[in-house]
Amino acid sequence: MDLVNAYIRKIPIGLVYALALTPAIFLIHAALTGGLGIDPVKKLEHELGKLALQMLIFGLAITPLRRWAGVNLIRFRRCIGVVTYVYLCFHLLVWLVLDVQILDQIWGDILKRPYITIGMLGFVLLTPLALTSNNRSVRRLGPKWRQLHRLVYLAAVLGGLHYFMLVKGFQLEPILYLTVIIGLLLLRVVPARRIQAA
Numbered sequence: 001m002d003l004v005n006a007y008i009r010k011i012p013i014g015l016v017y018a019l020a021l022t023p024a025i026f027l028i029h030a031a032l033t034g035g036l037g038i039d040p041v042k043k044l045e046h047e048l049g050k051l052a053l054q055m056l057i058f059g060l061a062i063t064p065l066r067r068w069a070g071v072n073l074i075r076f077r078r079c080i081g082v083v084t085y086v087y088l089c090f091h092l093l094v095w096l097v098l099d100v101q102i103l104d105q106i107w108g109d110i111l112k113r114p115y116i117t118i119g120m121l122g123f124v125l126l127t128p129l130a131l132t133s134n135n136r137s138v139r140r141l142g143p144k145w146r147q148l149h150r151l152v153y154l155a156a157v158l159g160g161l162h163y164f165m166l167v168k169g170f171q172l173e174p175i176l177y178l179t180v181i182i183g184l185l186l187l188r189v190v191p192a193r194r195i196q197a198a
Contacts, residue, residue, distance in 0.1 A: 001070040052087035087129035115165035122158035
């Protein structure tokens with residue numbers, strides 16, 4: 001595993017940013033060229049939301065991967081967090097600007113539709129984390145920085161619930177997302193010796 005981690009340390013952070021944001025480029029291109037079906041706005045909105053949730057899950061997996069598998073991706077955690085928030089902003093902007101468009105209806109949807117209320121709460125929780133994802137904030141906040149960034153756990157659960165409540169009927173994918181999120185959070189509290197003994 002030392003050899004794997006040695007190769008990981010050689011990967012430029014900029015390359016990770018570029019690779020993580022590449023799906024957005026393909027999505028936008030598909031939306032502009034008619035590749036997203038009969039309702040491209042809704043498709044773009046949903047796919048950006050899924051990408052945000054996938055990045056959030058990836059970020060949550062970094063610590064368990066290091067703890068249980070010895071794979072150290074910690075140096076990419078800030079990058080993944082920033083990309084998660086970028087995708088979330090894209091998802092929100094498509095909903096606000098291209099989907100709903102009417103300010104009164106936006107507020108009405110937030111207040112009356114539980115899945116939108118939960119999604120917006122998750123966005124609100126992640127906003128201070130994104131704004132403090134820099135070295136200056138880490139130095140200024142000290143120990144409080146780590147406490148603040150624990151909000152990501154609640155935001156992840158809210159994101160999974162948002163997706164689960166959004167879909168109509170029984171669909172396996174949102175259940176899997178929510179299950180993975182809960183599983184990754186549980187791995188943070190289960191003692192290592194229990195996992196090793198299993």
